[in-house]
Amino acid sequence: MKVKCLIVDDEPLARKLLQNHIEQLDMLEIAGQCSNAVKASEILRAMPIDLVFLDIKMPQITGIDFLKMLKNPPAVIFTTAYREYALEGYELDIIDYLLKPVTFDRFFKAVERYFVRSAPKETGVKIVAPQQQDDYIYIRTGNKFHRLPVADILYIESIRDYIVVHRTNQEKLPAKYKIGDLEEDLKGKQFLRIHRSFIVNMQKITAFTMQDVEIDKLQLPVGNSYREYVFKMLKS
Template sequence: MKIKCLIVDDEPLARQLLQNHIAQMDMLEVVGQCSNAIKAAEMLRTTAVDLLFLDIKMPQITGIDFLKTLKNPPCVIFTTAYREYALEGYELDVLDYLLKPITFDRFFKAIERYYVRMSPRETVVRPAAVPEESIFIKTGTRFHKLNAAEVLYIESIKDYIVVHRQGKEKLSAKYKIGDLEEDLKDKGFLRIHRSFIVNLNKITAFSAQDVEIGAVQLPVGNSYKEYVFKVLKVS
């Protein structure tokens, strides 16, 4: 089945460029074009849409404000000439952020991300084999020795990390998650988000959007998706 695309942009030339890019890929189909968010809202109520190409700076309602109103939005790719909205787009979990003028090469990569995200969730049958090792976390002047096998995942909260452990209390410490990532990269741990590092042996299910550790569901950050999915697919 073809991927049904809706283009929302107040610039006719920008809409035409996207239409031309889409026409070069057999698996994509344009089901509509809108010059503003109000018309887009009407179309989304009556038309099935898989992928929304959404401009940010538009009259009446911005693309960001429009996306926030949607309860069950399709996958969204922001299209804009302004870099400063990238962080907010990340927080809204959009699929990609394309800067105008959009080249076909960059457009193609965004479509590849769509396929990665829409891949079905897979159950981890054989987690990566990792030898049990110890890690040390410094709190104040003390070093705490942790068995890597008991760590479920590590969460970053501002300047602190929280180590979530199996059957034990959480351990908090003032630590930069980036420094810890470097220490753990050869011990069977994987950075999946700017705020989360997970123990590969504890993952019970995953998709391109999130990772499950038992009943806990952790998001996969947009900038980590391709690498995370590649690692987990071969684990």
Template sequence: MKKIRCLLVDDEPLAITLLQNHITRFDFLEVTATCPNALKAFETLKSKDVDLMFLDVRMPVIDGIEFLKMLRNPPRVIITTAYRDYAIDGYDLDIVDYLLKPITFERFFKAIERYLRYASQPAQPLVSSDAAPENIVLKSGYRNVKVNVADILYMESVKDYVKVYTLDATIVTKYKISDMESDLASKNFLRIHRSFIVNQQHITAFSASDVELGKKELPIGESYKEHVIRILKK
């Protein structure tokens, strides 16, 4: 097995030492670097290849969660912290696992198992090959959620995430809205704004400035207006 390159980010030397000791028990893990704060970690990520980052939360200057939000293409991440309150944040950021200090070897082992499952999963196309009804598969946290395309009302871009609003749920997925637009262009979806894509089947009314999906109104972006109105008038 190819060595998995690990970056350890923690301002506590004892925590770094414990992780190093756990890692040495696996032949396929290696420590690429250790960093006492997020700034050093950022420099390391620019200069070294990293497969898996163990990231503490409470650190000086920039905390781990904020640092992770700033990264455009982070490696796989396992959060390590003494505070349970950050579990939801970690989940939203699509981390591999959340380890509560002090980290036992048994719990560390399970986290590595989970990482290996993540790493072995092939990339899935957004649109599935199912017959009718047609579905898309959205990765949300640890789950892969299958959604009927016809049930999607609209999608909203929020920074590095897309919120997918369906008839009965809202799903948050780490996906670029431009990629979503490309993948669903042939499925009767229409980009009406830099932040919104709508399912044309659910549009109940429209004007030169907005579209309506029942009681929900969404703005039409100025640069999209001509194209949107032309499509909707067909």
């Protein structure tokens, strides 16, 4: 399911730029756009919105005041030409604070923060209902987010600044991630870091020792600094 986005900005060029950015990501769709808070309020009452790109300096009602008025606001990313409102924005628990003109790279990082913050509810990495057969995560490659069922993932291998997702009866999926960042996103789920180069799906482990874990006939080493923790986790 795509993330429904609302663009609220009184500058047509700024709305157009955000529209172009959103259209480059398959996981996002534009549900609406408008130039002021009054119209935005009407849109929010009329349809479900997941993520709002909200300008701060607007006529009649500022983006900050508008957000304060909402009882159950969707996720918000502020877009503005003014740095001085950043602290107040973060105090309102926004996802991110983008300075205009918004570059695609900075926009993309903000969207990734949304995916992480929204897990497990809506989609970086996204985890949905751990331990269920239809669990899945999202892995980004370039501008695409790949939806990977957890049941298909055997293990994740780190090769320098890249990871490779090894899957059951499917092609390997390489992606530019640091394994430490990925480990943090997966912490507390059914994945276990066993080595500086490997994270395994615990549901796929068929045997283990203090030195290695087995996934069917495949053996993966357990790093010296991980052994005590890995052995404890797998025996529990």
